[in-house]
Amino acid sequence: MDSRKFFIVLRSLFLTLCPLLPLSAAQLPDAIDEVMEFYCYDCHGYGKKEGGIKLDDLSLDEDHGDLWERVWRNVRTGMMPPADGDPLDAEERKDLLDWLERNPLGIDRTNPDPGRVTARRHNRVEYQATVKDLLGLDFNTAENFPPDDTGYGFDTIGDVLTISPLLAERYFEAAKSLMARAVQDHAAKMPETTIYAPGFVDPSNKEDTGRFIEFARPQTVAAKRWLADEGEYEVILSYKVEGSAAATDHSATLVMAVDGKELARKELGWDFQDGLVLRAKVPLEAKEHQFSLQILAGQAPKPGQGELGVAVQNMRIVGPLGTTKLSFPESYRKVISEENQPAHRSEWPAKTKAVLRDLASKAWRRPVPDHTLDRLTEIALEAAEISGTFEAGIRQSGTAILASPRFLLRTEMAATDATGDYPLIDEWSLASRLSYFLWSSLPDDELREQARAGTLRANLEQQVERMLEDPKSNRFITNFVGQWLQARDVEELGMRPEVILRVRFNEGQRMFNNNLRRDMREETESLFRHILREKRPATELISADYTFLNKRLADFYGIEGVESEKLEKVKVPGNRGGILTQGTFLVVTSNPTRTSPVKRGLFVLDNLLGTPPPPAPPNVPELEESSHGGKKLTMKERMVEHRKNPDCRSCHQRMDPIGLAFEKFTAVGTFREKENNLPIETAGELVTGEEFQGVEELKQVLAIDKKDDFHRCLAEKLLTYALGRGVEYYDAPAIDEIVARMEQKNGTLHEAILAVIDSVPFQKRRP
Structure with missing residues (x-):
């Protein structure tokens, strides 16, 4: 007789002999009660409350809703029962999960709840991108608005994107400035x-x-433009010198040329001025010309000094000089198109209404109501009459449009013909959700046209493909990867490379400089971009045998044979492929002077497996110093000492084995074999029982044995970022559907995004 059957017989005998003893969980069905009593009560019943959880007195009333949800999450992710106990067989696990969803949680898989999304304002990234696409203007939100709060790891969460009185005032001032x-x-x-x-x-x-042209190597960047008229032109280059925050002797020469003919040159050095300009006049024919910028390397930085580069802002080609043919700047034409420019004053009312209809509909991401348009037109005409210019009226009402909650906040409306408990959002809302998910900005002309015609939902996959091919999709890659994988933090963290690498201060700062940090961030973004656009399995983010390197980054990692100054795809040893051995992960999960197995293990549990441990209890002692009884300890030995504290043991058993697998990588991402002259041990075992000998085997465990967990976690992260709210238990049907679709299409990252967009939470709303 197996242990399960023996337990059931013993339980029946016990209840027969003790008929007056109440069974506290009698409200549960017998089959569920038996499963929980056999698998759970040894730790969470009969007076035991491991982890503060007691299950043998649970009932189905609402007071226990949070606890039932925790039970469901732990069973769903395989965290419970623990690996050292009796495992749930597949049928028992399915029956228990089905019952938990139907009864205490009330999940209806035939009609899933799409959840509640708070009306959310643009974060700083979205505001800047929206203004760029709407008006053609660059606007520095970091200088004008306070930092955004985050929730669930992202700054797209509606519940934390509040508007204070100060921020409302800043928005109004920004609207006036932008329209001016x-x-x-x-x-x-x-x-x-x-x-x-x-x-x-x-x-x-x-x-x-031209975003950044390094001083350190000779380089030429060029752009071709067609000039319609022959004559004399003025070429004006605006640029900045960036790189080292401290003074440096690094220098170079910048040469500006057209069609290979030098126009002007400038000796460059460390310079923090904004608005540096290089200009020249030149006669040009009416044809296509190539405008180029060349860097000639000068003096190298001295040891310990930072490197510099040129950041182009723009080049303006003005002319022909003296012409009577005038034109309007791009920002003017984006607001007032050529067809809406009035020829005389009598056209002001009609042209004003046409301009404001177009601007408001774009800015508010749906057609403007007639009564609102009439009021905006009235305001504009009054201002135009007072000032005497058509433009003054557009500025006045344009300010109202940009300061309006309809511009600043994003909400979704139900389709007018929608039916059922959870209606579809209308096509204007769908266009907005889609564009802010993939572009961090408002819908373009094609999305608006599809929404106006009511054909967007029918052509959704084609539109997603188009949007992912558009350069604006790099905003999604930068913003999502920057937050999910914390890649953008690598450039900001205050690390102490001289302590970590055991070199002099200047040498440490030279080795681990701003350019290298930027390379690390771009390495992670490049890997994600490649896997997305090449429709590769999402697990390659973990298990890839390649990464993206340039010579500087490869030399820092100790990888030979890379000579390119630009990041390129490189096949690397198994201990260097994928995100988990890239500099971004290794740096952002470390302390300023040493590695942190706890942070590294927590990162994997939270961001890749979706099974974060509970918060640490208060007053947890710091990790012990590296000596014990006069003996130098490795990090693994220190963690063993730390786990002797009973308050720390349960969580650290989950985090430490994962984090210690990366101990051969320093806090800045270099490789080592020893710590304190002692060999580093990286073997471990997950709390769910999977064993590994080091980081290469751990990556295989995560990408193969834990593939379902990774797919589910990725789906949750994408859905959180896209919706602007955290994933809740009632999103389980949507998450399962996304994962199922991925696995039908080879588990690709591309299919994950399509499935998120097709999901119930993305397509519908609560009424």
């Missing part, structure tokens, strides 16, 4: 062509652009 810049009186000026930093590209390496 976008729509100026007498804005028609000499024709001008503007080339922005990304438009300047190195012909030999398309990834190198």
Whole structure:
């Protein structure tokens, strides 16, 4: 007789002999009661409350809702029963989960609850991108607005994106400033062509652009533009010198040329001025011309000094000089199109209404109501009459549009013909959700046209493909990866490389400099981008045998054979592929002077497996110093000492084995074999029983044995970022559907995004 059957017989005999003894969980069905009593009560019943949880007096009333949810989550993720106990067989696990969902939790898989999404304001990234796409203007939100709060690991969460009186005032001032810049009186000026930093590209390496041109190596970036008229032009380059925060002897020469002919040059060094300008006049024919910027390396930085580079802001090509043919700047044309520019005063009312209808509909992401449009037009005409210019009226009502809650806040409305308990959101709301998910900005003309025609939902997959191919999708990669994998933190953390690497201060700062930190962030983003756009399995984020390196980063990691100055795909040893051995992960999960197995283990549990431990209890002692009885201890030995504290043991048993697998990597991402001249042991075992000998085997465990957990966690993170709310228990059907779709399509990251967009929480709303 197996232990399960023996337990049931023993239980029946016990109840027969003790008929007057109440069974506290008698409200539960017998089959569920038996499963929980056999698997759970040894630790969570009969007077025991391991982890503060007691299950043998649970009932189905609402007071126990949170506890039932915890039971469901632990069973669902395989955390309970523990690996050293009797395992639930597949049928018992399914029956228990089905019962938990139907009864205490009330999940209806035939009609899932899409949840509640709080009306949420634009965060700083979204506001900046929205203004750029709406008005064609650059606006520094970091200088004008306070930092955004975060929730569930993201700054897209509606519940924390509140608007204080101070922020409301800042929004109003920003609206006035933006409209004043976008729509100026007498804005028609000499024709001008503007080339922005990304438009300047190195012909030999398309990834190198004018965003940052290093002093350290000779390089040329170029852009081609067609000029319609022959004449004399003025070429004006605006740029900054960036890189080292401290003074450095690093220098270079910047050469500006057109069609290979030098126009001007400038000797550059450490310079914190904004608005540096290089200009020249040149006669040009009416044809296509190539405008180029070349860096000639100068003096190298001295040991310990930082490196510099040129950050292009834009190049303006003005002319032909002296022409009577005038044109309007891009920002003016984005607000007042050519067809809406009035020829005389009598056209002001009609043209004003047309301009404001277009601007408000774009800014508010849906057609503007007639009564609102009439009021905006009235305000504009009054202001225009007072000032005497058409533009003054547009500025006045444009300020009202940009300061309106309809611009600042995003809400979803139900479709007018929707039925049922949980209606579909309308197509305008769907377009907005889609664009802010993948572009961090408002819908473009094609999305609006699809929404207006009511065809967006029917053509959703084609639109998603188009949007992912658009360069604006890099915003999603930067913002999602930057927060989910904390990649953007690597450039800000105050590390002590000289202590970690045991070198002099200047040498440590030279080795682990700002350029290297940027390379680390871009390495992680490049891997995510490649797996997404090449439709590779999402598990390659963990198990890939390649990464993206340039010479600087490869040299720092100790990987030979990489000579490119630009990040490129490189096959690497098994201990270097994937996100878990990239500099971003290794740095952001470390302390300023040493590694942190706890942070590394917690990161994996929280961000890759979706099974974070509970918060640490108060007054937990710090990790002991590295000596014990006069003996130097390795990190693993220190963690063993730390776990002797009973308050720490249960959580650390889950985190420490994972974190210690990475101990051969320092706090800044370099590789080592020993610590304190002692060999580093990296073997371990997960709390669910899987064993591994080091980081290579751990990555295989996570990517293969824990694939379902990783897929579920990825789905939850994507859904959280996309919806602007945390994932709740009633999202289980949606998460399961996303994971099922992924696994039908080889588990690709691309399919995960499509499935999130098709999911009930993304497509529907509570009425």
